[in-house]
Each structure stands twice: as C-alpha cells, then as structure tokens.
Amino acid sequence: MAPLAAQRHAANGSYYHLSQVALVGHACEGMACFAARKDNPQCWDQAHARMPPVFCLGQCYQAPAVFGNDVKPNVAAFAxxxxxxxxxxxxxxxxxxxxxxxxxxxxxxxxxxxxxxxxxxxxxxxxxxxxxxxxxxxxxxxxxxxxxxxxxxxxxxxxxxxxxxxxxxxxxxxxxxxxxxxxxxxxxxxxxxxxxxxxxxxxxxxxxxxxxxxxxxxxxxxxxxxxxxxxxxxxxxxxxxxxxxxxxxxxxxxxxxxxxxxxxxxxxxxxxxxxxxxxxxxxxxxxxxxxxxxxxxxxxxxxxxELGTPASRGTKLVSLNSLFRRPGLYEVEFGTPLRQIVEQVGGGMKRGRLLGIMVGGPLAGLVPPALLDTPFAYEEMQSIGCAVGHGGMIAFADDTSISELLAEVFRFGALESCGKCTPCHLGSPELAAMWQAVLNGQRISRQRWHALVDALAESSLCGHGRGLAEFARAIERHYPQEVARCFA
Ligand SMILES: Cc1cc2nc3c(=O)[nH]c(=O)nc-3n(C[C@H](O)[C@H](O)[C@H](O)COP(=O)(O)O)c2cc1C
Ligand code: SF4
The missing domain is CATH 3.40.50.11540 (NADH-ubiquinone oxidoreductase 51kDa subunit)
Known part of the structure; x- marks a missing residue:
C-alpha cells in the first residue's frame, strides 16, 4: 500500500475524492468493510490499494462491499x-x-x-x-x-x-x-x-x-x-x-x-x-x-x-453490519439496551468473540462487551464516552486488534481532514503513522500520543478533529491494557 502522505495527496488532488471517478466496480473501505475484511480479503485488499478511497457505500450489511451490488438489507421495527x-x-x-x-x-x-x-x-x-x-x-x-x-x-x-x-x-x-x-x-x-x-x-x-x-x-x-x-x-x-x-x-x-x-x-x-x-x-x-x-x-x-426516554424521545434507526447474524436496518425506541439490539435484534455475532461495537461511526467510541447494558440514548451513551451518532452499529470481532482499529480510524481521519486546522491536518496523519508503526512492531511515545490527542480535542474547529480525539480517549478508557502495551 502507498504511504499515507502519498494517499492523502492523491485523495485531496481536487479536494473531493470522487469528482472525476466512476464508481462502478469500486470496492468499499469503510469501517464495516474493514471489520469484515477477513470474510473477503481479496476484495478488501483491492479496496485498500485503490485510489481514491471510497469510504462508505452504505452496504455495511453485506461487507466487504462493491459498488453496483444493490441487494437490500433486512428491514424491521422493534418499536x-x-x-x-x-x-x-x-x-x-x-x-x-x-x-x-x-x-x-x-x-x-x-x-x-x-x-x-x-x-x-x-x-x-x-x-x-x-x-x-x-x-x-x-x-x-x-x-x-x-x-x-x-x-x-x-x-x-x-x-x-x-x-x-x-x-x-x-x-x-x-x-x-x-x-x-x-x-x-x-x-x-x-x-x-x-x-x-x-x-x-x-x-x-x-x-x-x-x-x-x-x-x-x-x-x-x-x-x-x-x-x-x-x-x-x-x-x-x-x-x-x-x-x-x-x-x-x-x-x-x-x-x-x-x-x-x-x-x-x-x-x-x-x-x-x-x-x-x-x-x-x-x-x-x-x-x-x-x-x-x-x-x-x-x-x-x-x-x-411517549416513545423512548424522557431526554431521548422517539425512535431511532440503527444499521447493523455484516458481522451480526441478522444484519440490517431496524427501528428501535430510544432507551433500548445495547445488549438487546446486539443479541435480540441483530441475533448476536455471526463469528468470533465481540471486541466491541462502534456506535455512530469512527468519531465516537467503541462500546466494550462489559458495557452492553447501557441504554441506547443520547446522555447514556455520552456517559460512557460514546455517542448515538447516526446509529450505525459496527460489530468488531476479536480478529481485529485495538491497534489495527486505531491505525484504520486515524488513516480515515487523516484522509478526510479538510485541512483547515493544524491539529487535525497534521496531527491525524501523525497519529495514523504512529499506529501503523505499532502494527510494524514498534512502540510509540505515550507523551506524544497524549499531546496529539489533547491538541485535537482542544483546538479542532469541527467535530471531525474533536471526534477523533473522543474516539482515542474512549479506546484508552475502555481498552487500557491494549493501548498501554504499545507504549515505549
Ligand atoms: C465531520 C462531520 C461530518 C458530519 N456528517 C454528517 C452527515 O453525513 N449527515 C448529517 O446529517 N450530519 C452530519 N454531520 C452533522 C451536521 O454538521 C449537522 O449537525 C446536522 O446535519 C444537523 O442536522 P440535525 O440537527 O437534524 O442532526 C456531520 C458533522 C461533522 C462534524
Ligand atoms: S477539525 Fe474539522 S475544520 Fe479542522 S481540519 Fe479537521 S475537518 Fe477541517
């Protein structure tokens, strides 16, 4: 794969990734496809190698996905x-x-x-x-x-x-x-x-x-x-x-x-x-x-x-990825415990042991199995350092490590930064490079990691940079040993 700096340059050539690109045949490298990459390594390798990146085709229920395959997901309501x-x-x-x-x-x-x-x-x-x-x-x-x-x-x-x-x-x-x-x-x-x-x-x-x-x-x-x-x-x-x-x-x-x-x-x-x-x-x-x-x-x-909870009224759509036994689009009431969504709505894991659920995309956190009794509602999710976001729920199995996930999230963050503020523009590629180095067997500086994450949290202009910092902090909060063992 090309180094991140080169990928970033290619991706930002016209600012937009896809202005000159016909999408037919493009494989997706969104987070759900990353989570499911071992189900079709060839498809994932093709997506990862290809520039510009296509980050989400919205087919997370049949990942790894390829543009043009418009099979519909399961749709049901639990409200x-x-x-x-x-x-x-x-x-x-x-x-x-x-x-x-x-x-x-x-x-x-x-x-x-x-x-x-x-x-x-x-x-x-x-x-x-x-x-x-x-x-x-x-x-x-x-x-x-x-x-x-x-x-x-x-x-x-x-x-x-x-x-x-x-x-x-x-x-x-x-x-x-x-x-x-x-x-x-x-x-x-x-x-x-x-x-x-x-x-x-x-x-x-x-x-x-x-x-x-x-x-x-x-x-x-x-x-x-x-x-x-x-x-x-x-x-x-x-x-x-x-x-x-x-x-x-x-x-x-x-x-x-x-x-x-x-x-x-x-x-x-x-x-x-x-x-x-x-x-x-x-x-x-x-x-x-x-x-x-x-x-x-x-x-x-x-x-x-009358639906939902006093602070999070009504219903919410949740999108469950292909690692669930029953992936699909579901309407649930706010306040439904995550465990119920994972086990009853989604039918549990299709394979492997659950590493965690990424709720609301990569700018929120990863909910560890121990916190699945958390009600799916705004403040309740915030209290565990995570978010409702837009309701995407990506189950990760234990064939993905925390370092692999961090490297992938920061790679995405770096490629999608608009470049307006320095902590996000320069910090996110450095963070991606740090976690790539971990995957290559190196250890990283705890101080540098915290300095970059703090800068992202405190001085990013928009929720992209701040969200990346929230993700980093949630991971360190819920998976402290996995992160600590990567420090020099
Ligand atoms: C990096 C970033 C990406 C966003 N992407 C979306 C998006 O794809 N769709 C969306 O509705 N809101 C997105 N938002 C939130 C919007 O800025 C905005 O808050 C939202 O559209 C307002 O509508 P709402 O009040 O109905 O949520 C994004 C925010 C950030 C910081
Ligand atoms: S934090 Fe937002 S405004 Fe700042 S560079 Fe990143 S994407 Fe752009």
Missing part, C-alpha cells in the same frame, strides 16, 4: 410505533400515489392549515432531536430560523450520510422519497423558506434515481413549485450531488459545497440559522430527523413523546 419504517415495511412507496394511499400528505395539509408557530410548537413538544449526530433539539432550531428576519431562507436536507456504518438515510430516500419531500415542505412552511436543497452523497445512486423521479412527480402533482397544493406557499426543491468528502457532511462545509466554494468548515459565529446558505438564514436537518416530522405532525407531539 411500539413505526415512525420511520412504516412505508418500508409495506414494500416502499416510490410513487406518489402509493405514498398517499399509505396515508402520506396528511402532515402537509395540517401544516398548511396551522399557524407556523403552532407547527414549531408541535415539533418542540415532541422532543425530536437531530439525528445527524449532535442531538440538537429540532424545534429550537426551527424556531430560530423562523424568527430570523429575512426575505430569503433555505431548508437543506443533509443526505451526505458519511458516517461509515450507517445506511438508514440511504434506504429512506430509496424506498420512501416522498417522506423526505413532505417533511421538507412542512419544515419550509414552519420557518418561512421558499427554497430547499437535498445534499446527497455520490455513493448512493439508488437514492439519486428515486429522488429524481419523486421530485419530478412532486412538481407535476403541485406539491412543489410556485403554489404548493394551490396555496400561497411556494417551495422549490433541488438536488445537489456530493463528490466524495466526509467533511461535507458537516453542515457549514456542506453549505460551502452547495455554493460551489472549497468545502471547508466555516468558523462560527455567525450561526447558519442566521447566516447560512448564500448568507441567508438556513435550516439544516438530517434526513432521518426530517423523516420523523410527518408522523409527528400527523399523530401529535404527545404520541411521539
């Missing part, structure tokens, strides 16, 4: 209400007619009939929190954008789904595209926006085809356009396709990307709710966050708030 997977469980709703037959459109009609302040109150009272990773209260975000005094505002759906291990947004967009469109219409009415974008990752051609067709149908049916369902509401919705960059999932980098600028993270303040896309107040929500909105508006805030 009292099917907030998100209702249509998928009926075989999908790719046509507007099917969507409406299944009850779609009620939320939009409610939203049109309600004062926008009441609509925002419903979302706030439901307790919905952002599913993109940070868990920010959605109603509060909507209220801020609604209150911003500007004639032009935007609603943007973050469909970049960069967290390796998660494929929930992909499935929602492929099989229930009108759910996202209806949710964005409701959001636009609530905040007073007439324009919206869906920022979709290039690695999801199935979602692209589905959304393209759905947008066309929605315009033809008068859901979108200058007069939404013959009312005074206008909403124009466009698709923007990413070109392969993990950091473009970070909302300010994403807005720069939509504007055609170099997609680096922006310094805040100003917050994007006041000064976002093209300097206008902008609401950015994750696809899954938005997809909960039609159910909440249709069934009421109280019905949603």
């Amino acid at each position: 009292r209400q099917h907030v998100l997977l209702g249509n998928l469980l009926k075989g999908g709703a790719r046509r507007l007619e099917t969507y409406v037959e299944n009850g779609g459109g009620i939320a939009l009609r409610h939203a049109i009939a309600m004062p926008h302040t009441d609509l925002i109150s419903v979302i706030a009272a439901s307790g919905l929190r952002g599913r993109g990773g940070a868990g920010f209260p959605t109603g509060r975000k909507w209220a801020t954008v609604a209150a911003a005094g500007a004639s032009r505002k935007y609603v943007v759906a973050n469909a970049d789904e960069g967290d390796p291990g998660a494929f929930s947004d992909r499935l929602l967009m492929e099989d229930d595209p009108f759910l996202l469109i209806e949710a964005m219409l409701v959001a636009a009415i609530a905040v007073g926006a007439e324009h919206g974008y869906i920022y979709l990752r290039k690695e999801y051609p199935g979602a692209l085809a589905s959304l393209r067709m759905a947008l066309q149908e929605a315009y033809q049916a008068g859901w979108l356009g200058p007069s939404v369902l013959d009312t005074s509401h206008r909403f124009e919705l466009e698709l923007v396709i990413g070109q392969g960059s993990y950091v473009c999932g970070e909302e300010t980098a994403m807005l720069n990307s939509i504007e055609g600028k170099r997609p680096e993270v922006r310094v805040r303040p100003p917050q994007i709710t006041e000064h976002g896309l093209f300097s206008a107040p902008t609401l950015v929500n994750n696809v899954e966050t938005l997809c909960a909105v039609p159910w909440i508006v249709t069934h009421g805030a109280q019905a949603y708030a």
Whole structure:
C-alpha cells in the first residue's frame, strides 16, 4: 500500500475524492468493510490499494462491499410505533400515489392549515432531536430560523450520510422519497423558506434515481413549485450531488459545497440559522430527523413523546453490519439496551468473540462487551464516552486488534481532514503513522500520543478533529491494557 502522505495527496488532488471517478466496480473501505475484511480479503485488499478511497457505500450489511451490488438489507421495527419504517415495511412507496394511499400528505395539509408557530410548537413538544449526530433539539432550531428576519431562507436536507456504518438515510430516500419531500415542505412552511436543497452523497445512486423521479412527480402533482397544493406557499426543491468528502457532511462545509466554494468548515459565529446558505438564514436537518416530522405532525407531539426516554424521545434507526447474524436496518425506541439490539435484534455475532461495537461511526467510541447494558440514548451513551451518532452499529470481532482499529480510524481521519486546522491536518496523519508503526512492531511515545490527542480535542474547529480525539480517549478508557502495551 502507498504511504499515507502519498494517499492523502492523491485523495485531496481536487479536494473531493470522487469528482472525476466512476464508481462502478469500486470496492468499499469503510469501517464495516474493514471489520469484515477477513470474510473477503481479496476484495478488501483491492479496496485498500485503490485510489481514491471510497469510504462508505452504505452496504455495511453485506461487507466487504462493491459498488453496483444493490441487494437490500433486512428491514424491521422493534418499536411500539413505526415512525420511520412504516412505508418500508409495506414494500416502499416510490410513487406518489402509493405514498398517499399509505396515508402520506396528511402532515402537509395540517401544516398548511396551522399557524407556523403552532407547527414549531408541535415539533418542540415532541422532543425530536437531530439525528445527524449532535442531538440538537429540532424545534429550537426551527424556531430560530423562523424568527430570523429575512426575505430569503433555505431548508437543506443533509443526505451526505458519511458516517461509515450507517445506511438508514440511504434506504429512506430509496424506498420512501416522498417522506423526505413532505417533511421538507412542512419544515419550509414552519420557518418561512421558499427554497430547499437535498445534499446527497455520490455513493448512493439508488437514492439519486428515486429522488429524481419523486421530485419530478412532486412538481407535476403541485406539491412543489410556485403554489404548493394551490396555496400561497411556494417551495422549490433541488438536488445537489456530493463528490466524495466526509467533511461535507458537516453542515457549514456542506453549505460551502452547495455554493460551489472549497468545502471547508466555516468558523462560527455567525450561526447558519442566521447566516447560512448564500448568507441567508438556513435550516439544516438530517434526513432521518426530517423523516420523523410527518408522523409527528400527523399523530401529535404527545404520541411521539411517549416513545423512548424522557431526554431521548422517539425512535431511532440503527444499521447493523455484516458481522451480526441478522444484519440490517431496524427501528428501535430510544432507551433500548445495547445488549438487546446486539443479541435480540441483530441475533448476536455471526463469528468470533465481540471486541466491541462502534456506535455512530469512527468519531465516537467503541462500546466494550462489559458495557452492553447501557441504554441506547443520547446522555447514556455520552456517559460512557460514546455517542448515538447516526446509529450505525459496527460489530468488531476479536480478529481485529485495538491497534489495527486505531491505525484504520486515524488513516480515515487523516484522509478526510479538510485541512483547515493544524491539529487535525497534521496531527491525524501523525497519529495514523504512529499506529501503523505499532502494527510494524514498534512502540510509540505515550507523551506524544497524549499531546496529539489533547491538541485535537482542544483546538479542532469541527467535530471531525474533536471526534477523533473522543474516539482515542474512549479506546484508552475502555481498552487500557491494549493501548498501554504499545507504549515505549
Ligand atoms: C465531520 C462531520 C461530518 C458530519 N456528517 C454528517 C452527515 O453525513 N449527515 C448529517 O446529517 N450530519 C452530519 N454531520 C452533522 C451536521 O454538521 C449537522 O449537525 C446536522 O446535519 C444537523 O442536522 P440535525 O440537527 O437534524 O442532526 C456531520 C458533522 C461533522 C462534524
Ligand atoms: S477539525 Fe479537521 S475537518 Fe474539522 S475544520 Fe479542522 S481540519 Fe477541517
């Protein structure tokens, strides 16, 4: 394999990894494919050797994955209400007619009939929190954008789904595209926006085809356009396709990307709710966050708030990788113990002994087997140094060592750094090199490791650098002996 510096240079040649790349035949080197690499070493070696890297095709349930294989995963719900997977469980709703037959459109009609302040109150009272990773209260975000005094505002759906291990947004967009469109219409009415974008990752051609067709149908049916369902509401919705960059999932980098600028993270303040896309107040929500909105508006805030826990209301999609006996996409209520997800939903390990579960991608931690009784909910996951993230759950078996995992996570971190701040730009490649050295039989300096991790934690501009530090700290907290034996 080429050294990291050369890989990094090749990957950043045009900033984006995939702008000039046809993905057909590309093998994936996301974390779930890394976890499953021994199931098909040839495929993994091919992925690892090839530049530019493709970090997640969203097929973690059949890893190691290759672009073009669109076999669908298991889909099931383990929640009292099917907030998100209702249509998928009926075989999908790719046509507007099917969507409406299944009850779609009620939320939009409610939203049109309600004062926008009441609509925002419903979302706030439901307790919905952002599913993109940070868990920010959605109603509060909507209220801020609604209150911003500007004639032009935007609603943007973050469909970049960069967290390796998660494929929930992909499935929602492929099989229930009108759910996202209806949710964005409701959001636009609530905040007073007439324009919206869906920022979709290039690695999801199935979602692209589905959304393209759905947008066309929605315009033809008068859901979108200058007069939404013959009312005074206008909403124009466009698709923007990413070109392969993990950091473009970070909302300010994403807005720069939509504007055609170099997609680096922006310094805040100003917050994007006041000064976002093209300097206008902008609401950015994750696809899954938005997809909960039609159910909440249709069934009421109280019905949603009864699901989950007092601080983490509602349901969450979890994506289980190929090392589970039953990999797939599942809807669970917040508060479900991880053990139940691992053993009952996922059916336990397909092979090997469990090393740990990477929940929410490589910027969170690795939950060790001893902590599987932790409830899957925001604060509870934080209390063990981990996170809900976007709900990707990658089981690692004991055929992966902690040093191998650290080397791989920092390699990913280095290749995906946007380069704006030094601890991440230079620190993550050095950390990757340190753990590669461990794999080559060397020992590393404990002081240097801590200095680099502390710098990442304290002076990174965005959650990429900070998340890498959180990952490092969680690993050292939960696997102290495995880390300590690598120090000189
Ligand atoms: C490095 C990085 C990558 C991110 N990638 C995504 C992503 O792929 N999808 C997403 O919805 N949010 C992602 N986020 C979070 C977004 O910045 C933002 O918080 C989110 O889209 C807001 O929507 P929500 O409130 O509905 O969660 C990422 C954040 C960081 C720091
Ligand atoms: S932490 Fe990394 S990805 Fe985030 S702004 Fe800094 S260099 Fe860019």
